[in-house]
Every structure is written in C-alpha cells, then in structure tokens.
Amino acid sequence: MAVPPESAAKAAAPQASGEPALRKEHTRRDHVVIRFAGDSGDGMQLAGMQFTTESALAGNDIATLPDFPAEIRAPAGTLAGVSGFQLNFSSSEIFTSGDEPEVMVAMNPAALKANLGDLAPNAVIIVDKEAFTESNLKRAGYESNPLTDGSLEKFQVFQVEVSRLTTLALHGMGLNNRAAFRCRNLFVLGMVSWLYQRPIESTIAWLEGRFKKNPELFEANSRALKAGFNFGETTEMFASSYEIAPAKIQPGRYRNITGNSATALGFLAAAVKSGRPLFLGSYPITPASDVLHELSTFKNFPVYTFQAEDEIAGVSSAVGAAFGGAIAITTTSGPGMNLKAEAVGLAVKTELPLIITDIQRAGPSTGMPTKPEQADLLMAMYGRHGESPLPIIAAATPSDCFDCAYEAVRIALKYMTPVVLLTDGQLANSSEPWVLPDPDKLPEIKVELRTDPKGFMPYIRDEETLSRPWAVPGTPGLEHRIGGLSSENLTGNISYSPANNELMVRTRSRKIAGVTREIPATQVFGDQGGGDLAILAWGSTYGSVREAVKQARDHGQSVSHVHLRYLNPLPADLGDTLRRFKKVMVVEMNLGQLIKMIRADYLIDAFGFNKVQGRPFKVSEIVNRINCALEG
Amino acid sequence: MATALTRKDFVSDQEVRWCPGCGDYAILAAVQKAMPEFGIPRENIVFISGIGCSSRFPYYMDTYGFHTIHGRAPAIATGLKVTRPDLDVWVVTGDGDGLSIGGNHLIHVLRRNVDLRILLFNNKIYGLTKGQYSPTSEIGKVTKSTPLGSIDYPFNPIKVALGAHAAFVARSIDVEQKHLGEMLKRSHDHRGAAFLEILQNCNIFNDGAFNDLSDKTIKADHQLVLEHGKPLVFGKNRDKGIRMNGMRPEVVAIGNGLSVDDLVVHDEKNLSLAFMLANFEPPMPTPIGVFYAEERPTYDALINKQLADAKAKQGPGDLRKLLNRGDVWDVN
Numbered sequence: 001m002a003v004p005p006e007s008a009a010k011a012a013a014p015q016a017s018g019e020p021a022l023r024k025e026h027t028r029r030d031h032v033v034i035r036f037a038g039d040s041g042d043g044m045q046l047a048g049m050q051f052t053t054e055s056a057l058a059g060n061d062i063a064t065l066p067d068f069p070a071e072i073r074a075p076a077g078t079l080a081g082v083s084g085f086q087l088n089f090s091s092s093e094i095f096t097s098g099d100e101p102e103v104m105v106a107m108n109p110a111a112l113k114a115n116l117g118d119l120a121p122n123a124v125i126i127v128d129k130e131a132f133t134e135s136n137l138k139r140a141g142y143e144s145n146p147l148t149d150g151s152l153e154k155f156q157v158f159q160v161e162v163s164r165l166t167t168l169a170l171h172g173m174g175l176n177n178r179a180a181f182r183c184r185n186l187f188v189l190g191m192v193s194w195l196y197q198r199p200i201e202s203t204i205a206w207l208e209g210r211f212k213k214n215p216e217l218f219e220a221n222s223r224a225l226k227a228g229f230n231f232g233e234t235t236e237m238f239a240s241s242y243e244i245a246p247a248k249i250q251p252g253r254y255r256n257i258t259g260n261s262a263t264a265l266g267f268l269a270a271a272v273k274s275g276r277p278l279f280l281g282s283y284p285i286t287p288a289s290d291v292l293h294e295l296s297t298f299k300n301f302p303v304y305t306f307q308a309e310d311e312i313a314g315v316s317s318a319v320g321a322a323f324g325g326a327i328a329i330t331t332t333s334g335p336g337m338n339l340k341a342e343a344v345g346l347a348v349k350t351e352l353p354l355i356i357t358d359i360q361r362a363g364p365s366t367g368m369p370t371k372p373e374q375a376d377l378l379m380a381m382y383g384r385h386g387e388s389p390l391p392i393i394a395a396a397t398p399s400d401c402f403d404c405a406y407e408a409v410r411i412a413l414k415y416m417t418p419v420v421l422l423t424d425g426q427l428a429n430s431s432e433p434w435v436l437p438d439p440d441k442l443p444e445i446k447v448e449l450r451t452d453p454k455g456f457m458p459y460i461r462d463e464e465t466l467s468r469p470w471a472v473p474g475t476p477g478l479e480h481r482i483g484g485l486s487s488e489n490l491t492g493n494i495s496y497s498p499a500n501n502e503l504m505v506r507t508r509s510r511k512i513a514g515v516t517r518e519i520p521a522t523q524v525f526g527d528q529g530g531g532d533l534a535i536l537a538w539g540s541t542y543g544s545v546r547e548a549v550k551q552a553r554d555h556g557q558s559v560s561h562v563h564l565r566y567l568n569p570l571p572a573d574l575g576d577t578l579r580r581f582k583k584v585m586v587v588e589m590n591l592g593q594l595i596k597m598i599r600a601d602y603l604i605d606a607f608g609f610n611k612v613q614g615r616p617f618k619v620s621e622i623v624n625r626i627n628c629a630l631e632g
Numbered sequence: 633m634a635t636a637l638t639r640k641d642f643v644s645d646q647e648v649r650w651c652p653g654c655g656d657y658a659i660l661a662a663v664q665k666a667m668p669e670f671g672i673p674r675e676n677i678v679f680i681s682g683i684g685c686s687s688r689f690p691y692y693m694d695t696y697g698f699h700t701i702h703g704r705a706p707a708i709a710t711g712l713k714v715t716r717p718d719l720d721v722w723v724v725t726g727d728g729d730g731l732s733i734g735g736n737h738l739i740h741v742l743r744r745n746v747d748l749r750i751l752l753f754n755n756k757i758y759g760l761t762k763g764q765y766s767p768t769s770e771i772g773k774v775t776k777s778t779p780l781g782s783i784d785y786p787f788n789p790i791k792v793a794l795g796a797h798a799a800f801v802a803r804s805i806d807v808e809q810k811h812l813g814e815m816l817k818r819s820h821d822h823r824g825a826a827f828l829e830i831l832q833n834c835n836i837f838n839d840g841a842f843n844d845l846s847d848k849t850i851k852a853d854h855q856l857v858l859e860h861g862k863p864l865v866f867g868k869n870r871d872k873g874i875r876m877n878g879m880r881p882e883v884v885a886i887g888n889g890l891s892v893d894d895l896v897v898h899d900e901k902n903l904s905l906a907f908m909l910a911n912f913e914p915p916m917p918t919p920i921g922v923f924y925a926e927e928r929p930t931y932d933a934l935i936n937k938q939l940a941d942a943k944a945k946q947g948p949g950d951l952r953k954l955l956n957r958g959d960v961w962d963v964n
Binding site: 053483 | 938946
C-alpha cells in the first residue's frame with residue numbers, strides 16, 4: 001500500500017496532557033502501520049493488543065496481524081524467537097494490516113534484524129538501546145552494532161534506554177530485576193501511546209482486572225505504562241506526536257474481535273438461536289485451539305466442550321452428539337483435517353448436521369503452524385473417499401468469521417449435512433472492529449426434530465431441500481438404525497442394490513447442489529456489468545485484494561473484485577458474472593485450487609496469482625500484478 | 633410400559649447375516665433376552681458399533697442404532713452420552729475394532745469413565761476381512777497374513793482395560809448363556825464405563841479358539857468363575873483352587889489338609905487382585921466374571937454438573953450480554 005502523504009496541517013495539541021511549556025506539536029496522519037517486535041517472552045502480543053484496544057476506543061478503523069513463532073520460548077535473543085504484532089490504524093476505512101510498517105518497536109537486535117526488511121523507507125525505529133549488548137548482537141548474528149555502524153541511515157532511529165527507565169520507574173517497590181524487566185513492554189506501550197495520543201485509561205483498567213490478585217504487579221505495570229507515556233511527553237527525543245482522527249465508520253456498538261473469537265461466538269449464537277445445546281469435540285492444534293478455549297468459557301449456555309484424545313475422536317464425538325440432537329462442531333487445522341476425513345464421510349452418508357472448522361495453516365505436513373495458507377480447499381472439496389459432497393463456506397475477515405460460522409450451522413441443520421468452514425491462521429489471530437449484531441435480527445435457524453412416528457422413515461426427504469428428518473434417540477416410535485453401509489432409500493436398511501446405491505449417491509449430490517438457493521446474487525465490487533479484469537478471491541485475501549482493486553480503480557483501471565463466501569456449491573450466477581470480464585485472475589494463497597474449480601465448472605480461461613510464503617498478500621503485490629495483467 | 637416389553641420387542645425386522653454357527657448369534661440372543669429385564673424404554677436405548685462382524689449388531693436390535701466407522705464407536709458414543717445422559721448407550725466392538733484400530737479410543741473412554749456399556753467380542757481373529765491375525769491372536773498363529781506364524785505379542789483385553797483404569801471389568805463366554813446374562817446385567821447396573829469381554833467363537837476362521845472353556849466335558853477344569861466374597865474354586869469336582877504362595881498365586885488341590893479356607897477369596901474392589909487374576913492365562917485357569925468394580929464419578933455426570941454449576945453461578949446464557957462483554961464503544 002502506498003503511504004498517503006502526511007497532512008501538511010500541524011495542529012497545536014488539543015489536550016492538556018502535559019505542562020504548557022512542554023506541550024509539543026501534533027502532526028496529523030491519515031493512518032499509521034506500526035509493528036511491535038521482541039522476544040517471544042517480551043510481551044509484544046500483549047502490548048500490541050492493548051494498543052489495538054486503545055486505538056479502537058479512539059475511534060480509528062483498525063486491522064491487526066500478529067506474527068509469532070511456533071516455538072513457545074525459542075532461545076532468548078535469537079531470530080527464531082522473534083514475535084511481532086502489526087497494527088494498521090486509520091482515520092478512514094482500511095482493509096489490511098498494512099504492507100510496510102512505518103513505525104517499529106524493536107526490543108532487541110534479533111527483533112530488529114528479523115523485521116528490518118519489511119519496513120517502509122524512512123520508517124521510525126524505536127529500540128531498547130540497552131538490549132544491544134555484545135552477546136545479544138552475537139545471538140542475532142550481527143557482526144557490528146547496527147545502532148552505531150551507519151547501516152540504519154535510511155531510517156529514523158530512536159534509541160531509548162527502556163530497561164533503565166523502566167527499572168527507575170519501579171524504584172522503591174522492591175521488585176527483583178527480572179520482575180522489573182518484564183514490565184518493559186508496558187513502558188514501550190506507554191511511550192507509543194503518547195506518540196499517537198492514545199488514552200491509556202483502558203489499559204490501566206485492563207491491568208487492574210488482570211492483576212486483581214496481585215496489587216504489586218498491577219502497581220508495577222501501571223507505573224511502567226505511565227512512565228513510558230510521560231517519557232514521550234517530556235523527552236526531547238520526539239519533536240512531535242501524531243494524531244489520527246477517528247474514522248467515519250458505520251454507526252453502532254463496536255468491539256474489537258479476532259477471527260477465532262468471532263468463530264466461537266458465531267457457533268454459540270447459532271446454537272442459542274436454534275434452541276439446541278452446542279457440542280464441540282476438538283483436539284488442541286495451532287491455530288485452532290483458541291476456539292476451544294473460548295467456547296469452554298460458555299458452559300452456562302449450555303456449551304459442551306470435549307477435549308478429545310485425538311483429532312479423530314474430536315470429530316467422531318461430534319458425530320455422536322449430532323446423532324443425539326446437539327449443534328455439533330469440530331475445530332482443527334490442516335493435519336487434523338486429514339485425520340477427520342473418514343468420520344466426515346460417515347456424516348455425509350448418514351446425513352447428520354456437523355460443522356468441520358479448518359483454520360488453515362501453511363503445509364504440507366506440519367508446515368508452518370502459526371502461518372496462514374489457503375491450500376486446504378481441494379481437500380475440503382474432495383478429501384474423502386467416494387462421492388462425498390458437502391457445502392463449504394469461507395470467511396473473508398476476522399468479523400466475517402461470526403457470520404460464516406453462523407451460516408455454516410444454519411445450512412448444516414437445514415440440509416442435514418456436514419459443512420466445512422474454512423478460515424486461516426491470519427483471520428484466526430488478527431482483529432478488526434466489529435459492529436455487534438442484534439441477536440434478535442440474526443437469520444432464523446429452525447430446528448424441527450421429528451416426533452411423529454406416522455409415516456416415519458429415516459431417509460424420507462423434504463421435497464424442497466431433500467434433507468432427511470432429524471430423529472433423535474429418546475423419541476418413542478422412531479427407533480431406527482443408520483450407518484456407513486450403503487442403505488436402502490427411505491428405510492435406511494443395508495442395501496447392496498446397484499440401482500439403489502446410484503439413487504442415494506445422486507440424491508445426496510442433488511441435495512448439496514441445491515444449497516445454491518441459499519446463496520445471494522454475486523456482488524461485484526467495481527463494474528457489475530463487466531470490464532477488463534475481474535479478480536476472483538476467497539477467504540483472508542479479501543483485505544489485500546479489495547484495497548488493491550480500490551487503488552487500481554482510483555487510477556482509472558477497469559478492475560473489479562468478486563469475493564466468494566460459498567465455495568461449494570458455487571453461486572449459480574458466478575459463471576455468467578465472470579464471463580462478463582475480458583480477463584479473470586484468481587488470487588489465492590496456494591498454488592491454484594479455486595482456479596481449478598472455476599476452470600472445470602465454467603470453462604473460463606482464468607489465470608492465477610499465487611503465494612505460499614505463510615504471509616498474506618501485500619496490496620502492492622496485487623497492484624503490480626494487476627498492472628501486468630492489464631498490459632499483457 | 634417398560635415392564636411389558638419382551639425379548640421379541642428387541643428383535644429388529646432385519647435378517648441376521650452372520651455365518652451359521654457364529655458365536656455372535658448367542659450373544660445377540662443373550663442381549664435381547666436381558667434387555668426387557670432392565671426396564672428401559674426401547675427409545676432410550678442406543679447401540680453403537682464400529683466395523684467388523686460384531687459391529688453389525690445394532691441392525692438386529694430394535695432400538696436406536698448407529699453402525700459407524702472402524703474403531704471409533706467409543707468416541708461417537710462419548711459425544712452422544714455426554715450430551716444425552718438420559719440415554720442407555722451400548723458400544724459393541726471386537727478385538728480388531730476395539731484393540732487395534734480403535735485402541736486409543738477404548739483406553740480413553742475407559743479412563744474417563746463415560747457411562748457406557750462396552751461389549752468387546754473377542755474371537756482372536758479378523759473375520760470380516762477373511763481371516764488375518766488380530767491383536768489378541770496368540771504368537772505363532774498361522775493366518776493368511778502370517779503364513780510363517782504371527783510374531784506379535786498379543787493384548788490381553790482385561791489387562792488393557794485395567795491398565796486404563798476402567799471402573800468395571802468383566803469377562804464372559806458366548807455359549808455360557810446364564811453367565812453372560814448375569815454379566816450383561818452387572819454391566820448394565822454399573823454406573824460408568826462397563827467393559828465386558830465376551831470370548832466368542834469364529835467357527836469359520838478360528839474355530840475352537842476357546843474350546844477348553846466351552847467344551848462341556850473339560851471346561852470346568854479351565855474356567856475359574858469369579859464371585860465376589862467367595863473363594864477361588866474350580867474343577868469338575870470343585871476340588872481345585874487358587875492359593876497364594878508368598879506373592880505368587882498357585883493352583884492347589886483341595887484335600888490332604890488343604891481346605892477352601894486356605895484359598896484366595898475374590899474381592900471385586902481389590903485392584904491388585906484384579907491385575908493378578910487378569911494375568912491368569914493357560915496353564916492357569918481362565919477367570920470369567922467380574923474382575924473389578926469400582927464406583928467413581930462418570931465423565932458425563934461431571935461435565936453436566938459443570939454446566940449446571942456454571943448456569944447456577946452465571947445464570948442462563950445471555951447472548952446479548954455476552955456480545956457486549958469487554959471493551960465496547962459506540963459510534964454515532
């Protein structure tokens with residue numbers, strides 16, 4: 001993303017947060033991309049998240065991208081242990097966490113080295129000067145000190161004695177060095193909060209809650225926070241602070257939400273709406289575990305969470321819960337998807353409602369567990385033996401995870417089918433402001449458990465949806481058997497009749513194809529009637545693609561964006577919509593999976609733009625590709 | 633209503649398709665006979681199975697039934713029982729289904745003590761796939777997949793169950809209809825995971841595997857029937873017993889100065905004794921009956937208690953309140 005020019009207007013400080021004599025200038029900025037980076041034990045995720053909350057409360061539009069290693073505590077000071085949190089906050093609508101940080105906080109040499117290549121030209125770098133010791137430089141692989149050897153000339157480097165100043169702020173509290181050292185992140189947060197004129201009250205309130213049982217640590221952390229804030233105000237190092245005005249966003253009540261939280265809440269909302277209990281069968285796996293953590297705090301709704309012995313038991317227990325009438329969910333990431341395939345096939349065959357959530361990560365095999373990818377689409381489509389179709393829904397943004405989780409449940413129940421919900425590691429952990437939905441206005445989820453024995457058969461079907469009745473154990477007169485063996489139409493009895501088998505396979509296939517009636521008309525961002533280039537995308541690439549298309553259109557290019565939520569079945573009007581464009585480019589974080597489906601279904605000669613680096617597309621990458629495509 | 637049920641009420645309209653002479657027929661008959669005695673309405677009974685000959689079982693019971701996938705029945709049953717504690721859930725599995733492909737689920741369901749009745753039909757062979765050795769087949773077993781003899785050391789299902797700290801562990805034999813009926817009742821009456829190994833003859837691929845225990849002329853010398861509070865006596869003439877020789881159990885003849893008072897008295901509550909008896913393999917007599925029975929909170933009861941406690945403490949779930957939790961702000 002190109003950095004918008006700084007506003008020339010420099011306003012006087014509107015707030016009296018310091019002595020008049022010390023009052024500094026405010027520089028207005030449209031948006032800022034900042035990255036906090038340090039050792040995984042330095043509390044950078046925490047600092048980033050609190051700064052996000054402060055910015056959200058200040059009314060900015062925000063988008064975040066945490067970036068942390070799979071190792072919980074890699075050796076301190078090494079490149080492998082660097083943990084980062086990027087935040088884009090803006091006075092106008094934004095779609096991504098930003099291509100290039102314009103500000104970076106680096107708590108040690110490794111954090112500097114690992115992130116330097118990503119920074120915007122002339123970026124601001126704030127470092128803890130004291131962490132640049134000989135041994136830390138060596139651990140990071142520096143031969144000379146970058147703070148003194150001139151290698152950072154093209155950046156604005158601010159060297160702050162974070163450790164010493166933090167310790168000074170805590171003087172007299174009797175904390176040991178280690179405890180004091182651990183407050184450095186709050187000092188930095190305070191300093192950055194001043195730099196961008198963020199109120200720190202929300203962070204103090206948060207600290208109060210977090211350290212309710214340890215007043216000493218609350219005191220230490222809030223002292224460090226305030227000391228950092230006051231340091232920003234008083235030091236001569238920073239000539240000016242910045243002001244990012246509130247964004248003009250849709251009215252409503254907001255909260256900041258990550259994709260995993262939104263997913264958990266979406267499932268919960270759907271269960272509440274359906275009047276059925278929620279059951280989650282899951283095995284811990286990065287980056288999906290937070291959904292298990294979050295749902296396990298909602299027991300009073302009621303929500304059952306079952307941490308199973310393995311991935312297979314996670315999905316199998318959910319199949320059992322679905323048989324008994326619960327809203328049954330399993331959550332996992334790629335490796336777990338492989339293991340669940342057989343049980344999902346059973347749910348396809350026995351036509352039980354079940355949601356399989358794949359929070360995709362970079363593969364194959366163990367791959368890069370904390371990094372996002374979109375390479376599980378074809379597995380979701382075809383990764384089961386036999387003809388085994390099921391609906392697939394993919395979320396586009398962190399808050400969209402709520403809507404998609406909700407929709408997945410709605411469709412699973414209406415069509416008595418397993419549904420795959422695809423999100424990814426980027427959506428899972430990044431956050432954005434979310435307009436709280438009104439529970440009364442959520443789409444209806446109607447559950448009619450079969451109770452009437454008259455005319456009951458396990459596989460009689462609804463005329464419109466072709467779904468079979470949900471007849472749960474405990475209902476008198478409906479005793480019946482289901483199973484994985486090929487079964488006779490209507491009765492469900494074991495049948496090896498060739499014609500019957502084809503009838504059942506085709507009926508299930510028609511049932512899933514019929515889900516198209518749930519899909520709204522395809523929205524084209526740009527030229528609804530057609531144009532030079534359509535970018536087709538799905539999932540977390542939404543932000544980068546939308547921003548890139550906006551920029552291209554601002555430059556007068558005829559580029560449009562179609563973003564898919566429903567990947568199976570595809571929208572009925574998608575083929576016709578895409579055919580209105582001279583060129584169709586499919587942007588995916590894989591080597592070309594949706595594109596295969598598009599080409600196969602519509603015989604459209606689409607071309608792909610692909611990336612498998614475990615990192616989201618940069619807006620600039622897509623902009624460049626658009627330029628090539630339009631020239632070529 | 634429940635008391636009026638008979639054996640016939642539990643017979644489904646499906647033709648039973650096990651091989652003629654299969655031990656599974658006897659087990660099915662015993663289960664169908666035992667069911668009415670339990671007094672549970674049919675609609676509240678669910679049979680869940682995996683894959684294998686034994687796993688066809690649910691189709692033949694006129695209750696709710698779910699014939700699932702290989703080895704996963706304990707996990708599927710867990711999801712059902714946890715969310716539907718009102719149901720009487722039975723798992724039917726075999727030595728391949730339960731101890732090989734599904735071994736992991738079996739040990740975990742036992743340690744968690746989910747309130748399920750688990751019937752493991754042990755015929756020491758893979759029948760449905762036409763005769764490969766199973767995890768309970770003896771070393772040296774010649775089968776289609778082990779032409780030179782099996783080199784796998786076998787599992788003893790009772791030891792697996794005890795090792796997983798199952799709260800109820802028992803064994804019976806397909807042809808011992810009376811004993812099997814009693815063990816089904818004991819399994820049913822137990823609250824928690826009840827593990828019942830049923831030795832079952834596969835007359836096609838492993839005929840006579842339990843001949844010593846089922847042949848009327850010799851079985852009394854090979855069966856050791858465990859009864860709580862009673863001395864360990866066996867033999868056609870009830871003239872043999874188990875005595876402790878220091879730390880080692882031994883078979884002794886009663887008489888010549890030895891009486892039943894010198895024998896070990898069975899105690900279902902004694903886990904060490906259960907482990908010792910589980911180790912009895914030929915030439916020691918094979919114990920049948922309840923090895924171990926312990927009352928311990930069930931997983932499904934505990935999880936439902938957590939839900940009830942959470943509701944009592946936090947009140948019923950309120951979606952609107954939950955969504956508004958934490959840092960929220962208004963944009964006008």
